[in-house]
Amino acid sequence: MSGYNRPMARFEARFGSRELFPDLEPRAYLNHAAMSPWSLAVREAMRACMDDYGRRGLGAFFSWHEQRKRLKDKLATLVGGAPDDLAFVSSTTEGLVKIALCFPWERGDRVVVFDGEFPTNVTPWQRAAELYELEIVMLSASEFRVDEERALRRFSEALERGVRLVAVSTIEFQTGFRMPVLELSLRCHAAGAEICVDAIQGLGAVPMDVVVEGIDYLVCGSHKWMMAIDGIAFVYAAADKAAALRPYVAGWLSHESPVAFLLEGPGNLRYDRPIRTGIDFLESGSFSTVGCAALEASLDLLLQLSPEAIFDHVNGYLDMLEPKLVQLGFESLRSAKREQRSGILSLAPPTDVDARALQKAIAEAGIFCTAPDGYLRFSPHWPNALDEIEHVVASVEASITAASTGAR
Secondary structure, eight states, X not given: OOTTTSOOOOOOOOTTOOTTOTTOOSSEEOBTTTOOOOOHHHHXXXXXXXXXXXXXXXXXXXXHHXXXXXXXXXXXXXXXXXXXXXXXXXXXXXXXXXHHHHSXXXXXXXXXXXXXXXXXXXXXXXXXXXXXXXXXXXXESHHHHHOHHHXXXXXXXXXXXXXXXXXXXXXXXXXXXXXXXHHHHHHHHHTTXXXXXXXXXXXXXXXXXXXXXXOSXXXXXXXXXXXXXXXXXXXXXXXXXXXXXXXXXXXXGGBSSTTHHHHSOTTOOOSOOOBOSSGGGGOOSOOOHHHHHHHHHHHHHHHHHOHHHHHHHHHHHHHHHHHHHHHTTOEEOOOSSGGGOOSOEEEEOOTTBOXXXXXXXXXXXXXXXXXXXXXXXXXOOTTOOGGGHHHXXXXXXHHTTTTBGGGO
């Protein structure tokens, strides 16, 4: 019996329980916006895959190839799309780069990106602009948090001048602000523009639906809120948008019937087979089988709980943590509006307190978070329990003095 077919342990996800993370060292792991730890379910799935390949070599490949189809079915459930509209890539960056290179640009096209975004969703469009002689239009992401009506007005003004594509993240990595993707997509489509979404800072903990939100392209890696491993990601593209892409990054597996010459006897080695018109032409070569196994295992846990329930749990945690830290002198960047929230709580530290020094100090007390660009960022997920919060607050309070710039 193959490792793929052997019965694997049934894992149950429970809110506030670390049972699937028995050896996780931090007392409060609040770093899912950076990288999630690997659950027992993920590790078991990876072991099953590796053991199967260790026993059967190429014989295991065909079994695990079928697993990828099942994984696409589950991802389609998560994002509200169709399995045929999904493709696997190695990372969010690779997915965005491939879309940027294959998009049917015309010289002089304008691309909207947002200042304040993670470079993953800016650099590919800058490179495409240089290659295809495009114009980059940079708007402010932070303005949406401060005055969404004014930001949308400026966005519409940019569209009126002619825009081919808008690249935006669902969640801004520094602040945790959830961008109004539906409103952006409606305005894009009314102006004849398309929208490409980087979903890595939300998908898994924030409900999303590519059809309802009018998303043309979506790219997401799996090592953050999806709680799998790095090295595997996926791209969604609406069928008509995928068909219009130019296959500049096609590889041997991008052809129709690409492995026929390996499986169907002599006379099938050809170089003129058409490139597939679905988005899966981006699957141009080998990618991580172990990554797919890990992603399915983590996705099973997310779907057990549902993104809607995870969102409620995470924001219940942050609802308790946020006011306690504000009382200590922090300024919260979290929106008061539910529809603008994510799984992230970012705070500006009190005057004369260095965020990086504070982050390092509370790490010694077992509180793991990050400090991107001067903000202290907390990002819990479904395993985080509410009874952690008292220790988190006490650790922060005890570390403020040590992190003060006046104390050094």
